[in-house]
Amino acid sequence: MFRKLATLLLIALSATEIFAQSSATRSIYSSIRGETYETKADTTTHAFIESFMIKDKGYFNVSYKHYAFNAYWTQAHAIDVVVYAYERYKNINRTLANRYLNYIKLWYKNKANNYAGAAASTTTTPNTTRDYKMFENPYTDDMCWITLTLLHISEATNTKSYATVARQVFDNYIITRANEDEATGGLWLPWNTDEGSGPNACTQSPATLVAAKLHKIFGSETNTKYLEYAKKLYTYASKKMLKNNDHIEEPPLSYTQGTFAEACRMLIHVTDESATIKNKYKQTAYNCLNYAFTNGWCTHNGILRDEGPSGDQSIFKAILIPYAVNFVLDEDMPAQNRINLSKLIQKNTQTLWKNLDISRYPIIFMNYYWGTKWTGADEDASMGAACSGASLVENTARMYRVITNRYELGTLYKECSTLTIEPGHEEDKEFAEFLSAMATAKAILDAPGDYMIYEYLQAIEALKTAYQKALEYATGIEEIYNSPFVLDKNVYDLQGRKVENSKWENGKLPAGIYVVGGRKVYLR
Known part of the structure; x- marks a missing residue:
C-alpha cells in the first residue's frame, strides 16, 4: 500500500494543487493576511444588534429607538x-x-x-x-x-x-x-x-x-420546474432590463446590481448549459459587480455612494456586499476578477472603519456614505445605514476567514502530499487516519463555491494530527532481517502485547512490524 499511497497522493496533488494554491487564492490571501476583519466584525455586528434590534422580537427598529410597523x-x-x-x-x-x-x-x-x-x-x-x-x-x-x-x-x-x-x-x-x-x-x-x-x-x-436556489435544493424532487422558472425570469430581465451588459435598469443601484450578478452566478452552478453560455453568465456577473464598485453612478471618490436616507435606500448596500463576497469566494469565477473585487471590498471596509465613532460602544451609528463620519442626532441614526455597514464588515470577515482557511488547508495538503512511504508497508493500518484526512481535505478543496468555515477548520486540524502521526510512524520504522539477534530480545506487537514463542516459525517471526528492543522495526 505504500506504493499505492504514493501514487494516490501524486494523483490527488495534480488534481488539486492548482485549486489549492490558485493565483486568486494566493493573491487575495497575501492582501488579507494579518488583517483584523473578524475582530472588527465582532464590534460592528454586536453594535448593530445593540443599537437597533428589538431583542425579544428578533426584528429591528427603522432608526435608533424608533419602530415602524x-x-x-x-x-x-x-x-x-x-x-x-x-x-x-x-x-x-x-x-x-x-x-x-x-x-x-x-x-x-x-x-x-x-x-x-x-x-x-x-x-x-x-x-x-x-x-x-x-x-x-x-x-x-x-x-x-x-x-x-x-x-x-x-x-x-x-x-x-x-x-x-x-x-x-x-x-x-x-x-x-x-x-x-x-x-x-x-x-x-x-x-x-x-x-x-x-x-x-x-x-x-x-x-x-x-x-435557482430552490432548484439546487429541491431539483431531485421537482425535476427542472424551478430551473425553468429561473431561466425564464432571467431571460426577461436580461433582454428587457440589462443595459450594456453591465448594469440593470436606470438608474443603476447597488442592490439590483448585486442581486442580478448573484442570479447569474447561481445559474452557472445549477444549469447544464454550454461553456459559452456559462462564460456569458460569469462575465455579466462580474460586469455588474464591477460597475457597482467603480462606476460614478454607484460610487463617490472610489467608495460606494450614499444612495439616499430612506429606510429602503440606505439598506441597498447590505444586499450588494454579500453577493460580491460570494463571487470572490467562488473558485469557478475568473481569478483576476475575484482579485479585483476583493480589493474593492477591502477598500470600502477600511474606509468605513476609519470613519466610525466607537467612543459610545456598543452604540455605534454609521453614515449613508462610508467616506465620512455620522454627525447627526441619535434619533435620526438609520438602521438601513447601520445594516449596510455591518453587512460590509461581517462579510469581509467571512471573506477573510474562508480565504485564510482555504490557503492554509491547501498549503497543508500540498505538504502532506510529499510524504514518502517506503515499499513493503502497503497494508499498515496506521496510515488509515492519514488517508481519510487527505480524502476529506481533497473533497473540501474540490468544492468551489462551498463556504464551509467550520469544515475547513476541522479538516485542517484533522490533517495536521493525522499527518504528524503518519510522519512519525513512517520515519520511525527500521528494516531488519529476522535473525538470532531478534530471538534474544523481547518482541512486542504495535499494541504493546508481548509476542510469545509460539508465534515463531523455524526461528523466525512472520514478516511485519514489531517493537524489538524498544525500536519499531520491520522484520523481513
Missing part, C-alpha cells in the same frame, strides 16, 4: 447580518452562536415584522403546513427578499424546514403572479398586487435567484 423587506437584510455572524461562530463559540440563533428564531416566529399575512407563529420551530402564510405580502419583491433569507437560514442551520417554507411562499404567492412575455419568451413579475403594477429589477432579479 410596515418595515418588512428590510428585516430580511438586517437578520442576514446576524445569520452570517452565526455561521462564523456556530462551531467555534457555541454560547455566542446560540445567542445569534435565538434572535434568528425570534425573527422567524414574529414573521419578520410582516404587517400582512397570517398571524405570527406560536413557536420558533417551522411548521411546514401553515407557516408560509405568515410571509404573504402585497409586495412581490418583499416576499422575494424574505424568501432568500429563509433559504439562507436553512443553509446556515442545516434545517430544511426553513427552505420548505421558502418554497411554499414562492409556489403560492410569488410565481403565481408571473406573466408570460411573448416577445422575449420569458416571465415577468409585477412588483405589487395593485392593478397596473409592472416589472422591475428589484423583483425580477431576486425571484430569479430564489428559483
Whole structure:
C-alpha cells in the first residue's frame, strides 16, 4: 500500500494543487493576511444588534429607538447580518452562536415584522403546513427578499424546514403572479398586487435567484420546474432590463446590481448549459459587480455612494456586499476578477472603519456614505445605514476567514502530499487516519463555491494530527532481517502485547512490524 499511497497522493496533488494554491487564492490571501476583519466584525455586528434590534422580537427598529410597523423587506437584510455572524461562530463559540440563533428564531416566529399575512407563529420551530402564510405580502419583491433569507437560514442551520417554507411562499404567492412575455419568451413579475403594477429589477432579479436556489435544493424532487422558472425570469430581465451588459435598469443601484450578478452566478452552478453560455453568465456577473464598485453612478471618490436616507435606500448596500463576497469566494469565477473585487471590498471596509465613532460602544451609528463620519442626532441614526455597514464588515470577515482557511488547508495538503512511504508497508493500518484526512481535505478543496468555515477548520486540524502521526510512524520504522539477534530480545506487537514463542516459525517471526528492543522495526 505504500506504493499505492504514493501514487494516490501524486494523483490527488495534480488534481488539486492548482485549486489549492490558485493565483486568486494566493493573491487575495497575501492582501488579507494579518488583517483584523473578524475582530472588527465582532464590534460592528454586536453594535448593530445593540443599537437597533428589538431583542425579544428578533426584528429591528427603522432608526435608533424608533419602530415602524410596515418595515418588512428590510428585516430580511438586517437578520442576514446576524445569520452570517452565526455561521462564523456556530462551531467555534457555541454560547455566542446560540445567542445569534435565538434572535434568528425570534425573527422567524414574529414573521419578520410582516404587517400582512397570517398571524405570527406560536413557536420558533417551522411548521411546514401553515407557516408560509405568515410571509404573504402585497409586495412581490418583499416576499422575494424574505424568501432568500429563509433559504439562507436553512443553509446556515442545516434545517430544511426553513427552505420548505421558502418554497411554499414562492409556489403560492410569488410565481403565481408571473406573466408570460411573448416577445422575449420569458416571465415577468409585477412588483405589487395593485392593478397596473409592472416589472422591475428589484423583483425580477431576486425571484430569479430564489428559483435557482430552490432548484439546487429541491431539483431531485421537482425535476427542472424551478430551473425553468429561473431561466425564464432571467431571460426577461436580461433582454428587457440589462443595459450594456453591465448594469440593470436606470438608474443603476447597488442592490439590483448585486442581486442580478448573484442570479447569474447561481445559474452557472445549477444549469447544464454550454461553456459559452456559462462564460456569458460569469462575465455579466462580474460586469455588474464591477460597475457597482467603480462606476460614478454607484460610487463617490472610489467608495460606494450614499444612495439616499430612506429606510429602503440606505439598506441597498447590505444586499450588494454579500453577493460580491460570494463571487470572490467562488473558485469557478475568473481569478483576476475575484482579485479585483476583493480589493474593492477591502477598500470600502477600511474606509468605513476609519470613519466610525466607537467612543459610545456598543452604540455605534454609521453614515449613508462610508467616506465620512455620522454627525447627526441619535434619533435620526438609520438602521438601513447601520445594516449596510455591518453587512460590509461581517462579510469581509467571512471573506477573510474562508480565504485564510482555504490557503492554509491547501498549503497543508500540498505538504502532506510529499510524504514518502517506503515499499513493503502497503497494508499498515496506521496510515488509515492519514488517508481519510487527505480524502476529506481533497473533497473540501474540490468544492468551489462551498463556504464551509467550520469544515475547513476541522479538516485542517484533522490533517495536521493525522499527518504528524503518519510522519512519525513512517520515519520511525527500521528494516531488519529476522535473525538470532531478534530471538534474544523481547518482541512486542504495535499494541504493546508481548509476542510469545509460539508465534515463531523455524526461528523466525512472520514478516511485519514489531517493537524489538524498544525500536519499531520491520522484520523481513
